Amino acid sequence: MMAGIIVAVIFLDQITKYIIKTNMSLGESIPVLGNFFCITYVENPGMAFGVRISNPILFSALSIFAAMLVFYYLYRLRNEGWLIQSALSLIAAGAIGNLVDRFIHGKVVDFFDVEFFDISIPTFSIFGIHFPGYSLTRWPVFNVADSAVTIGMIILIFYIIFIGDPLKNLNYPGQKPKTEAE
Numbered sequence: 093m094m095a096g097i098i099v100a101v102i103f104l105d106q107i108t109k110y111i112i113k114t115n116m117s118l119g120e121s122i123p124v125l126g127n128f129f130c131i132t133y134v135e136n137p138g139m140a141f142g143v144r145i146s147n148p149i150l151f152s153a154l155s156i157f158a159a160m161l162v163f164y165y166l167y168r169l170r171n172e173g174w175l176i177q178s179a180l181s182l183i184a185a186g187a188i189g190n191l192v193d194r195f196i197h198g199k200v201v202d203f204f205d206v207e208f209f210d211i212s213i214p215t216f217s218i219f220g221i222h223f224p225g226y227s228l229t230r231w232p233v234f235n236v237a238d239s240a241v242t243i244g245m246i247i248l249i250f251y252i253i254f255i256g257d258p259l260k261n262l263n264y265p266g267q268k269p270k271t272e273a274e
Contacts, residue, residue: 093174094166094181101185105236106192109201121205132205134233137198152194159187169258176251176258182244189237202233 112133116122121132166180193200208231215225251258 094177097178097181098185098188101182101236101240102189102192105186105189105240108203108236109193112201112203116203128207130205131203132233134202135197135199136202136233137200152191155187155191155194159184159191162187165259172258175247175255179244179247179251182240183248186237186239186241186244189235189240200235200237202235202238204235204239205233206231 112131116131116133118133118135121130123130162180162184166177166184169176169180190200208228211226211228213223213226216223
């Protein structure tokens with residue numbers, strides 16, 4: 093089941109990106125629900141939400157390490173319930189979907205463009221540290237892979253809060269088995 097989720101999300105992510113790239117011009121926007129939701133073709137050379145990392149090799153290496161870590165925990169938690177496995181599968185699939193773009197094209201295709209309530213944090217200083225402020229009037233444009241990672245993270249956070257830490261009772265290689273008293 094988990095391999096099916098991963099394959100399905102990667103396929104959906106890559107096919108939607110291909111459709112956008114081959115049918116739209118960079119920067120083109122198509123209103124779907126007025127100005128609230130549009131399909132807007134942008135390419136993101138940075139990480140999530142357009143944050144740029146000056147060293148793309150380091151960024152790629154960290155991305156690969158993060159994806160491998162998710163697969164490691166997916167393997168370690170293979171006997172846990174479907175909810176935690178689904179969450180980790182969504183995160184892994186999203187990471188792979190965007191990594192494929194980064195390796196093939198050097199940037200990620202984004203296209204979901206959603207209106208968001210305005211956020212405005214004014215500039216301020218505290219303890220001698222200056223914060224430049226922040227303003228957001230639209231959500232950063234995203235894709236299927238980003239959605240999968242976000243949904244997987246939300247499920248994982250709720251799982252940890254309401255069910256418990258799935259790693260709590262795991263034994264690691266070389267560690268003595270835990271008993272009920274522990």
